[in-house]
Amino acid sequence: MNNYKKSVSHSRKALPLALAIAMAGIGAGSTGAAVAAENGKFRVGVVTFLSGPAAGPFGEPSANAAKVLVEGLNQGKLPAPYDKLGINGAEIEMVIIDEAGGAAKQVEEFRNLVQRQKVDAVVGYISSGDCLAIAPVAEELGAMTVFYDCGTSQLFSEDKTPQFVFRTSLDAAVDNIGAARYLAKTRPDAVRVGGIQQNYAWGQDSWNDFTLSMAQIMPKSQVVESQMPKVFQGQYGAEISALSVKRPDIIHSSFWGGDMEALVLQANSRGLLEDATAVLTCGESALARYKDQAPNGMIIGGRGPFGAFAPENALNTWFTQAYQSAYKAAPTYPASKMAQAILGLKFAAENAKAEAGTIPAPLEMAKAFKGATFESVSGTVQMARAGGHQAMQGIAYGEYHYDAASKQGSVQNVIAFAGECVTPPDGTTAHDWIKAGFPGAQCN
Amino acid sequence: MLSLYAVLIDGAIYASWLFLVAAGLTVIYGVMRILNMAHGSFYAIGAYAAASLVGWYFNNGVGPVWVGYLMMLGCALAAGLVVGLLIERGLLRFMYGRDEVLMVIITYALLLILEDAMKMIWGVNPYFAYQPYAEMGRSVLAGLKVSNYDLMLVGVSLVLGLGLWLWLERTHQGKVLRAVIHDREVALAMGVNVRRVFTLVFVLGTVLGTLAGALTAPAISVAPGIGVEIIVLAFAVVVIGGMGSIEGAALGALLVGLSRAAAVHYAPQFELFVIYGVMALVLAVRPQGLFGRVLARKI
DSSP states (O other): OOOEEEEBOTHHHHHHHHHHHHHHOOOOOOOOOOOOOOSSOEEEEEEEOSSSTTIIIIIHHHHHHHHHHHHHHHTTOSOTTSOSSTBTTBOEEEEEEEOTTOHHHHHHHHHIIIIISOOSEEEEOOOHHHHHHHHHHHHHHTOOEEEOSOOOTTHHHHSSSOSSEEEOSOOHHHHHHHHHHHHHHHOTTOOEEEEEOOSSHHHHHHHHHHHHHHHHHSTTOEEEEEEOOOTTOOOOHHHHHHHHHTOOSEEEEOOOHHHHHHHHHHHHHTTHHHHSEEEETTGGGGTTTOGGGSOTTOEEEOSSSOGGGOOOOHHHHHHHHHHHHHHSSOOOHHHHHHHHHHHHHHHHHHTSOOOTTSOOOHHHHHHHHTTOEEEETTEEEEEEEGGGTEEEOOEEEEEEEEETTTTEEEEEEEEEEOHHHHSOOTTSOHHHHHHTTOTTOOOO | OHHHHHHHHHHHHHHHHHHHHHHHHHHHHHHHOOOOTTHHHHHHHHHHHHHHHHHHHHHTTOSOHHHHHHHHHHHHHHHHHHHHHHHHHHTGGGTTTSOHHHHHHHHHHHHHHHHHHHHHHHOSSOBOOOHHHHHTOEEEETTEEEEHHHHHHHHHHHHHHHHHHHHHHHSHHHHHHHHHHHOHHHHHHTTOOHHHHHHHHHHHHHHHHHHHHHHHGGGSOBOTTHHHHHHHHHHHHHHHHOTTOHHHHHHHHHHHHHHHHHHHHHOGGGHHHHHHHHHHHHHHHOTTOSSOOOEEEEO
16 A cells, blocks of 8 residues: 655755765776885875866976976976986886875875875875975875965965975965056056955955055055856856946956956946956966957066066976977966976975985985075076075066957067066065065065 | 946846756656756767768858858767767656656766767867857847847747747647646546656657757857756756746746846845855755646645
8 A cells, every 4th residue: 555645856866966976976097006116216195176177278288398398308408508418317107197086185195195105205286285295295205396376475474494395486476466566666556446256265365465465555556346156157147247336447367267258258348348457467378369359458467576477487388389380389387386396396405415326315405405596487586485495586467468460469568577576575475575665575 | 327237238148148047957857757967968968969060061161151050060960869869768758657866866876977978079179160159149138248049049039948948838738748747647547648748758858958058069168067067057947947947947047047147246245145146045945946837746
């Protein structure tokens, strides 16, 4: 006999599971097999996003740059001072790991790289969360680690006495101080400022740094609108309307990847970018893809003197040509940053006073790297902050211009600001330094 | 006042997009009782197919603009038919009658497989096929510049929603479908070929998913992970409206669209909360959703 009972259907059981799975997202990734190689090669673990939304704009150019650099170094093709084969004469063997999956997984991968795969150094990490999680583990294991992209200001305020951890990219505060300085030079009459950021630490910190900097550098400016949509939202119709009705002169955004490109397309189609000038701190990474969908005059940055903002020098010429011939595209800023980190590591290893052809101990490499000045695709890099563990370099901004005849985008009206002008000194936080009016800043 | 108009316009546009995304999900659940996690992948496949084909068409200056729009619809239809048939005939038909929870896990596995398959086919670099979006230009509504493409999406949603409703309510096939929704066993006993209905509905749901992706592609950067992002949102809309109800999905989309637009304009810090706030509120009052039916469970 069938008993019928009032119920809200079987879906009650399945729905929470479905939602839980959906919320968890995809964190799939693979752990490389353990291969303890002591074959005389210099083993470098390279960690960057190979899957997920950050893979296309950042991870793939970074991994490609690492491959170009390692191949060039192993064949001795780089110009001086990096013309010695491999690293200190030892052939480089690269182990590439996917950064996707979150900080806990990355800590596990890092331990695996160092303890089981016996890498001699690790270069990598885009996500600030991953850098913050890896730094203490790197110090604990005594593993030479070079962060090439993550921008969190907290890195060396958490790791106060770093020994093995270095960062060859710039603190994110530099992006926003540089953006405010560029506006002061090129749009001194701008008053009404709007912003749209991805709603997580990166977007919130960027907006705070930018608005604080604007208050100091352009005190007449006022924030008229701030939008913080969810990261990877993709549709920004309501946010664009909310910005439009406030009639801003400037729209600042630290958006990156697909979100940034979608925002530019949608805002431009709706005329917002004709009425206001957009400032995209990560804008350079899509330089080749904007085409005629971004307005001329849109301000873009490359998070330092990287990608289209890299200066002309023998290293950058070699790198650009090698990258273009391998991948049929110009290297964007993530590629330049990866190249810089690997060159920094080579510099450290070759100045660690180890016998040629041998692999120096991590401590010796760290001692040689601390406070060093080395040449890179982006010019001269000084490890001049965080007790010699953090790079200090200038930053440049410019305006996007599209040439319909050649169907190519380029950067014009570039203005560069010296590292001493935009980098907080040791012993203070970026916020305190900005609020105090940039004491000691040396600007050109 | 401009903000109020903007809320209505933005809300309508966002709601129409949400409805497009959620329609396939609710159709499949209504008939088959499958919470289809792979719906996000169908959306992504449609977006990738449209972005790569339409991008190629416009970048090579092959022909007139309207052909590009037809290609979008054509590739969504083709991709939906192929993927839907392959999955239903090749996998799901062996699983019918299993526990709903197991079906969630199976479709989640499908989502993972399809995500990797898409990465193998299209790589990790974003696809950018903006021409259909840009070519339509813009209009000024109540002082607000609005993309004509977005307005066109509102029209497509209305036509689609109305079409689905008429099909379900006014056609013989719709009656058969409603019979299966109402009681699968009795429908079977009355001679309805339930398996064929399942195939038809699953393919229809898949085509609706790929169509939503194809129509969205010109406005976004098509990149890995877009399918996963929309699944939670689509579930929220379907749950608010009542699982399996077309009218419910439409009303759920409208509620979420307007609430979100209001939050973006008046209290941006609550923008994300408001979607799930509406969902929680509706479920507190009507656990089965606005149009969901309280079902008798056979034990």
